[in-house]
Amino acid sequence: MEKRVKFDFEIFFTNGGSIKGEDFRLDISGDDIIDSALADYIVEDMQLLMVGKVNILNKEILIESHKRKPIDESVVEDVLIDLSHTIEDGLITYKGLPAPIICDYLSREQSKQNYDSDTSFQIGKIEMISNTGTYIDCPFHRFADGKDTAQTALKDFVQLDAVMIHIPFTETLKITEDHLKNREIRNKAVLIQTGWDKHWNTELYYQNHPFLTEQAAMYLRDCKVKLVGIDSHNIDDTDGRRRPVHTVLLGAGILIVEHLCNLNKLPAENFTFTAVPPKFKGVGTFPVRAFASVKRNNYIQIRNCFQQETQLHEK
DSSP, rough: EEEEEEEEEEEETTTOOOOEEEEEEEEEEEOOOOOHHHHHHHHHTTOOOOOEEEEEEEEEEEEEOOOSSOOOHHOOOOOEEEOOEEEEEOOOOTTOOOOOOOEEEOOOHGGGGGGGGGOOOOEEEEESSSSSSSHHHHHHHTTTTOOOOSSOOOGTSSSSSEEEEOOTTTOOEEEEGGOOSSSSOOEEEEEEEEEGGTTSSSSGGGGSOOEEHHHHHHHHTTTOOOOEEEEEEEEETTTOOOOOOHHOOOOTTEEEEEOOOOOOOOSSSSSEOOOOOOHHHOOEEOOOOOEEEEEEEHHHHHHHHHHHHHHHOOO
């Protein structure tokens, strides 16, 4: 059954004045719609500027035939997909390296003596190495004269045109240049989805993991990619003492992001990737909140396909 929403609204402008509407009706694609989505839609649809507070009043869902394209399908805003693991006290990211210590420096109870009434604050204390959780490698991580997180330009971290290449660990652990061919990757972030993140925070995660070969790294370097990410324990083969992939990529100024997750939620292309560390001098690696920005319609298609695959797998 097709649904429509009927509502009143009040829109107040930051430079003064307001407008009101009564019994406004719009088509929706689902069974309901939240007030904030309605507010965003009418502001955009009416091409209003200097908008402040918006009130949605007397909202009612009606069963009526659609008159035009439903709101949810016509909104073109991006969907943000979190590609980072959560960092918590005691988390082991890399065997042999210490886990982070996350605790209170000032607890809420302790802080009450500093403020009136029931006002309280928490100030956290974090002690950790820079290789914790989902993190980014800048050239300084490998080379003493390479750029650190402070010297690397913001444009190298933010809204990079990206592609996702699916290379299941069930098929191979060694990722070669042949796995990377026949894709448009020049000047893009290349995210390699192996599915290894399913083993995150387990003993299996740290050994016999997917990795790139040195020749694959050289291929990516020659294609002038901007960043390479992977959802594995390390982009290099950790069985040996060499780290040729780090050497090749960071030597060419190509950033590396390791320990990604949720790459299976991404389309193969037509999205952007962001992973920004704090601006530390003398630090070449640091945790990031990595995420992808995907057009809503494209995301809905990927989500539906993923749900269908999950249902088939469960059967």
